[in-house]
Amino acid sequence: MATETEVVAPVSNGGSKGCCKYGGPGYATPLAAMSGPSEKLIYVTAVYTGTGIDKPDYLATVDVDPSSPSYSSVIHRLPMPFVGDELHHSGWNSCSSCHGDASADRRYLVLPSLISGRIYAIDTKENPRAPSLYKYVDPKEIADKTGLAFPHTAHCLATGEILVSCLGDEEGNAKGNGFLLLDSDFNIKNRWEKPGHSPLFGYDFWYQPRHKTMISTSWGAPKAFSKGFNLQHVADGLYGSHLHVYSWPGGEMKQLIDLGPTGLLPLEIRFLHEPSKDTGFVGSALSSNMIRFFKNSDETWNHEVVISVKPLKVENWILPEMPGLITDFLISLDDRFIYFVNWLHGDVRQYNIEDPKNPVLTGQIWVGGLLQKGSPVKAVGEDGNTFQFDVPQIKGNSLRGGPQMIQLSLDGKRLYATNSLFSSWDRQFYPEIMEKGSHIIQIDVDTDKGGLTINPDFFVDFGNEPDGPALAHEMRYPGGDCTSDIWI
Numbered sequence: 001m002a003t004e005t006e007v008v009a010p011v012s013n014g015g016s017k018g019c020c021k022y023g024g025p026g027y028a029t030p031l032a033a034m035s036g037p038s039e040k041l042i043y044v045t046a047v048y049t050g051t052g053i054d055k056p057d058y059l060a061t062v063d064v065d066p067s068s069p070s071y072s073s074v075i076h077r078l079p080m081p082f083v084g085d086e087l088h089h090s091g092w093n094s095c096s097s098c099h100g101d102a103s104a105d106r107r108y109l110v111l112p113s114l115i116s117g118r119i120y121a122i123d124t125k126e127n128p129r130a131p132s133l134y135k136y137v138d139p140k141e142i143a144d145k146t147g148l149a150f151p152h153t154a155h156c157l158a159t160g161e162i163l164v165s166c167l168g169d170e171e172g173n174a175k176g177n178g179f180l181l182l183d184s185d186f187n188i189k190n191r192w193e194k195p196g197h198s199p200l201f202g203y204d205f206w207y208q209p210r211h212k213t214m215i216s217t218s219w220g221a222p223k224a225f226s227k228g229f230n231l232q233h234v235a236d237g238l239y240g241s242h243l244h245v246y247s248w249p250g251g252e253m254k255q256l257i258d259l260g261p262t263g264l265l266p267l268e269i270r271f272l273h274e275p276s277k278d279t280g281f282v283g284s285a286l287s288s289n290m291i292r293f294f295k296n297s298d299e300t301w302n303h304e305v306v307i308s309v310k311p312l313k314v315e316n317w318i319l320p321e322m323p324g325l326i327t328d329f330l331i332s333l334d335d336r337f338i339y340f341v342n343w344l345h346g347d348v349r350q351y352n353i354e355d356p357k358n359p360v361l362t363g364q365i366w367v368g369g370l371l372q373k374g375s376p377v378k379a380v381g382e383d384g385n386t387f388q389f390d391v392p393q394i395k396g397n398s399l400r401g402g403p404q405m406i407q408l409s410l411d412g413k414r415l416y417a418t419n420s421l422f423s424s425w426d427r428q429f430y431p432e433i434m435e436k437g438s439h440i441i442q443i444d445v446d447t448d449k450g451g452l453t454i455n456p457d458f459f460v461d462f463g464n465e466p467d468g469p470a471l472a473h474e475m476r477y478p479g480g481d482c483t484s485d486i487w488i
Contacts (some may be wrong), residue, residue, distance in 0.1 A: 004021055026399045026480050027095025030273035030487055031334040033096065036410045039477045040065040040298040041128060043109055044440065045087040045440050046462060047471040050423025051434055055467045056080040057087040058123055059111065059122055061129055062440065062460055062475075064416075066138050072458045074465070076130045085113035086423060091154030091162070092182065093121065096485040098158050106409070108134055108186075109476060112151035112164055113329035115226065117142060119164065123187050123279050128478050137186055143170045146191045147182050150222045153204045157249075158488055160184040163192055165216065167202040171454050172223030174238070177202035179216075179251075180240055183246060193246065197253040201240030207248050208271045209488045211278050213297060214246040226425045231319075234286065243282065243293065243299050251385040255301055255410060261373070262287050268328055272356070275487045279356050281306075281329065290340060293357055300318040306353065306359050309342055312371070313407040321331055322370065322379075327421055332412040334481050337362070337447070342427065343421060346389060348403050348443060362450025366391050367441060368399040370429070394441060394459040400432040401438070407475040408445075409480050415443040415452070420471035437462040437469025 027033035044060045050338035061076035080087070091110045098104035109131065110122040116141030124131045143149055145342015148166035155163050162182040169176025177199060181190035192201075201218035208214070218240020219225060233239060241263050244257035259266055264286035271280035282303075290307035306411040309324035316337035324342030331338050332355070338353045351359035370377045372391040381386050391399050401419035410416050420426050420438045427434050445451070463469045476484060 015183050023102035024098045024100055024104040025094045026099045026273075026485050028099055030335070033485070034333045034412065036388070036479060038066070038271065038411070039414075040480055041477070042407070042416065042440075043090070043124070043476045044418065045090055045473045046113065046465070047087055047420065047423055047473060048430050048467070049084050049086040049115060050427065051471065053468045054083060057113075058082050058084045058470075059087070059109070059131060060472070061131065062463075064135060065443075066143055066457075075117060075182055076467075078122065078131050078133065080113075080131065081117065081136075082116065084116055086115035087111055087473065088151050088422070090476050092114050092156050092476075092480065092484050093203070094158040094160065094330055095164055095480050097156060098160065101158070104160060106480060107141070110154040110162060110164075112154055114150055114152060114167075117149045117151060118181075119154075119186070124478055129449040133160050134184055137182065137188065141188060142166075144182055148178055148191065149176070151180065152202065155205070155207070155486065158209070160185070161189070163206055165202045165204075167219060167223040172226065173178065174201045174221035175483045177430055179205070192235070193251040197246070197251060199244040199253070200242050200256070200378050203240075203267050205272050206280065208275060208278075209273050209485060212248050213301075214248045215269060216244045216246070216302070217269045217294065218242050219265060219267060220233050222381055225422070226424060228428045234264065235466070238288075239413065241266065241270070242305070243269075243301075257293070257301060259284065259291060259303065262289050263303075265289055266291070267326075270329070270331050271486060273331060273333055274335055275483065276386060277335070279415070281331070281338060282462075283326040283329045285327055286323060287323050288326050289357070290326065290329065290338070304357075306357065306394065309345070314371070315378045315380060315386060317370065322377075330406055330408055332447075333410060334412065337412065337450075339406060339408065339415060339418065339472060341406060343367070343402040344406050346372055346391065346402045347404065348415070348417060348452060349487055350445065350450055352450060363452040365443060365452040365454065367443070367454070368402045370402070371397070392454050394454060394456060394482055395463065397439070397459055399439070399441070401426070401433040405474045408476070410481070412447050413445050415445055416454075416475055417441050417443065418472040418475065420473050423471060426471060433469075433471065435469065437465065438472035439463070439474070440472055
């Protein structure tokens, strides 16, 4: 049987241009990034699609500088030119994968619209506090040229190109999913994967040129997930449980890894940041497992469950047991800690992963969820007694929904969290945030001994937005972060 091995390969840019002179975007190494400046702004996708408010989604600029008079508030809103986009994830046109290329410039924030299919390019350089729309890619042109729709994750490549995962075809079938390749000015080039090498389902992806590999994950068919979550759709085969291992940059699927019942709905995926490492993690949402993947000595890839969040027996809910629902996670830039959320249970966790095979729980805090005190839903312990979790108020505000997207400061000491997953799922599981809007909170991180505590002075309330309550999703710093930048 193949055994796990680590291969330290020479620095390579996977056949990309120019990465030989320093002066490009980002940082030379993940550890160098940790010494970068503290964040002062965060860009946040804010959604009206699906809320009943007939307004365009927008990009919010949030002041996160404690010394600023506008700290902990939205200071700018850039509405998109259309209604009904469902802004979701975001990425950059250029990042640390191009650090050695002086001609590269981290200027444009890439905003794929999950429902409409438009892909916006937002200029953040001219005025970082008030970004502007540069251009957008038309969904009809994308579909006509590539057959792709429902764009999700965007990553910058060392070539200056942009790669976007697309979750289906125009009709919402998973069968048409794949990867859209854009040039540096957001012109459509083609599909990235070779013909006949499309994934079973699409969602997230991460590439690692030193191991000549890209791995992608599986959510489900857009025609299923866009209408809300139906457990029967899992049994009907409309949701995924596979990892797709591709050659990089070749685009050939080399291996299909079936995670089985322990890996239902594998969503976010991250390699360790140190580019010589041949291991990383994927969060399985429905099974609520953190799964480690790694390379074998025969160049194939394997996996193992390293953290399991047990479902809780509950009363007054739609099912007798409630999964944690791991919907997002990230890895600190020094590869010491992993952080993940349980959107339904309501907790954020910190694990030490210095031994990636044996993560150790070092911090846990409840910041929302269906089981907080005052909720009609109660957990049932092994002794038959019911219990709920204490969730703090922040600046007099009760916390709504559950922790969903997270972002970590470069130095690893501040963790930000939003609480909206996707409008139709928000409406189904947390109708309160449809009425009262999202919020952003900040959690202080102990990076010495481990531990998580609420920052009582930070609370950004999207329930008080000028056009009504909005849903806040993914967050990005102008200078890049641990989920946008890939080192090669």
